Amino acid sequence: MLFAFPASTFAVSSPGAGPQGQSLATLAIIQTDARVAARIGTALGGMHDLMVRSSWRALRELLRREDVDGCIVDVDHPNREGARAEIRALRARHISWAIVAYVDASAQPDFYDLGGLGVGPTTLARGLRRTGLPPPSQFLVWGRLLVAGAFLARDGRTVEEAAFALGYSSASALARAMKRKTGLTPGEVAVAGGMASVQRELLARSKKSGRIARRAGNVILAAAALSLAGCAGFPGGGTGVDREAIEAVLDAPPLDQVHFGVYAVDARTGRVLFARNAHRKFVPASNQKVLVTATAMSLLGPDFRYETEVWATGSRMGSMLDGDLVMLASGDPTFSDRFWDSGTAALDAIADTLYRRGVHDVTGSMFVDVSAWDSATVGPTWEVEDLRFAYGSTGGAFAIDEGEIELIVSAGPAVGSPASVAWSPRGTSDFVTSRIVTAPPDSSTRVRASYHPESRRLTLEGRAEFGQIDTVSVAARDPVRQAAAALGSALGRRGLTFQGGTQVAWTDSVRVGRGCLSGLVPECPNAGHIFTMVSPPLVDITQQLLERSQNWMAEQLIRTLGAERGEEGSWSEGVKVIQDFLVDEVGIDSLDVAPRDGSGLSAYNLVTPRALVRLLTFMANGPNAEAYRGALASPGEEDSTLERRLLDLEGRVFAKTGTISNVNSLSGYLVRDDGSEIVFSILSNGSGLSSSVVRAAIDDVVRQFAR
Secondary structure, eight states, rough: OOEOSSSOOOOOOOOTTTTTTTOEEEEEEEEOOHHHHHHHHHHHHTTTTEEEESHHHHHHHHHHHHHSSEEHHHHHSSHHHHHHHHHHHHHHHHHTOEEEEOTTOOOGGGGGOOOSSSSHHHHHHHHHHHHOOOOHHHHHHHHHHHHHHHHHHSOOOOHHHHHHTTTTSSSEEEEEEEEHHOOHHHHHHTTTTHOOOOHHHHHHHHSSSSSSHHHHHHHHHHHHHTTTSSSTOOOSOOOOOHHHHHHHHHHTTTTGGEEEEEEEEETTOOOOOEEESSSBBOOOOHHHHHHHHHHHHHOOOOOOOOOOEEEEEEEEEEEEEEEEEEEEEOOOOTTTTTTOOOOOHHHHHHHHHHHTTTEEESSEEEEEOOBBBHHHHHHOOOOOOGGGGGGGOOOOOOGGGGGEEEEEEESSSSSTTTTTTEEEEEOSTEEEEEEEEEEOTTTTEEEEEEEEEETTTTEEEEEETTTTTTEEEESSSSSHHHHHHHHHHHHHHOEEEETTOOEEEOOOBBOOOTBTTTTTTGOOOTTTEEEEEOOOOHHHHHHHHHHHOOHHHHHHHHHHHHHHHSSSSSSHHHHHHHHIIIIIIIIGGGGEEEEESSSSSSSSSEHHHHHHHHHHHHHHTTTHHHHHHHSSOOTOOOTTTTTTSSSGTTTEEEEEEEETTTEEEEEEEEEEETTOOEEEEEEOOOOOSOHHHHHHHHHHHHHHHHH
């Protein structure tokens, strides 16, 4: 938002109003960020000589040596009081100048009162009305519509592209605003003069018209440009891309049978560089993880940590607790070898801490309170066949080793004899039933795991190659109960005794000690806090999740969002939190996204390429930009999903991959050959081809973007 300190009248000219090739004015700018200063120059059409300084002291020195026509200053640099004093002194020394200052467009009217400088909210609004301009609260609206007019006519952009660049939630939102303020549709603006037609209608519809309003036209074009200088949407970023070359990649047989959605914009300006089916919905595969991690990073913060609390309910007598211990589980996804030696090692640490805190003998039980989450262990729209594989592992409020069981299968002494099986983590002793037999040499080991809910056991069938010992990972399918049993074993190994054993409190209001109920233990007068185990920060968890595309952690995270920002730790609540954030905070059209899980394993997830680009742009412009970019996979990065892809662009791509049957995707950030940056999303569905073929095409498109 802009406002002026006029000596007599506004003295800001319209870009392009001067003779060809001649500078209209020499302007001094105070701005610490050279990129913002460059955007201001671009917004002014390159018709002014700009002298940028990073401090008021440097600006004062400049003004003593050089003749300038005016200043553009930041009202909050270095702070409101400091800027107020500097502007007052500037006005005293340069009475004839017009000084333009910019502030946050979302500020309340009293934000414009700089203390006796003649620009209080009433004075400002009156001055704007006299000039035929809108009040401060409407100034940005006018500016956006003017720039939209330029996009539609001069640049030939579609309504959808203009809406995206200017921050409207959808093309229809821009169309409604244009019609309401000017009486014109975007199509009419495109053929009726673009920015000039919008300006004409805005001024004609203002309360005052005639000579003063016409003079305001020179002001509003420059002011609108400045008011939007920090927004995406102005030309001046990287050069365009070779559309024909990209289309040739996507349309070459057999890829011409694949459904592709591609969207790429200049990261600085928001200019659309390439669009193909950007408005259509696609199954994103693991690009779904962008939605859940960006939401979590934004709502919970990069420093968010899971807390697993242990409480005593009862009375202590030395090392004996006459009562129960209660662990308040939080869904911590870090109890695995990504952050510990193993999940069992994390449980050993809990047992060791309890022992060191002096609790050795408990007359009651160790309750694991998981009532803050629902008890579901399967994503509501997952395919049954996925559930036995490690990538289909699910969790709950308390789970370890990423919901997986590692099976150590040893062949028997002779062909046809039973194989022996050990497993980790070791939960209930009868959890695994083996029907694996020893097969001849060179036959390979194959194991199929089936979970039987009626017996709560995992049955293994298949063969083990004679003379071999093989390790196989499968989904636990009963993660909370098995983790609780493994905790009981860890407590026993440390020498702690529990007369009531280990139990799981699945719902709230279950008795978990003298007068204490699950879900309400911290409020119980008979409960005492013993210790809290704290996880690594969310930024570290996000990096492990995104770089390696870890499904189980993503599902823990979406249910965490439900627990922290919704009613409970469930898929439905987590999905609601994500949907609300994307629509209400990011500005994504509600029809552009339909999340169903956190990992992307569900084929029911839907998202448009433009929604992913908008979200990635939102993250790039927010406080967590560097942390989020660093959490994405990069070519050549060890153990990441891009370790062996796009190696010729090492250090220049930061992206999320995605793969399920007939689906491949890649979305993220790309640094081009000229140093500019692109935000892109490439989604493919219904390929019927090998993933390697589709990935190669996607990578070729990225290489074209890089040029």
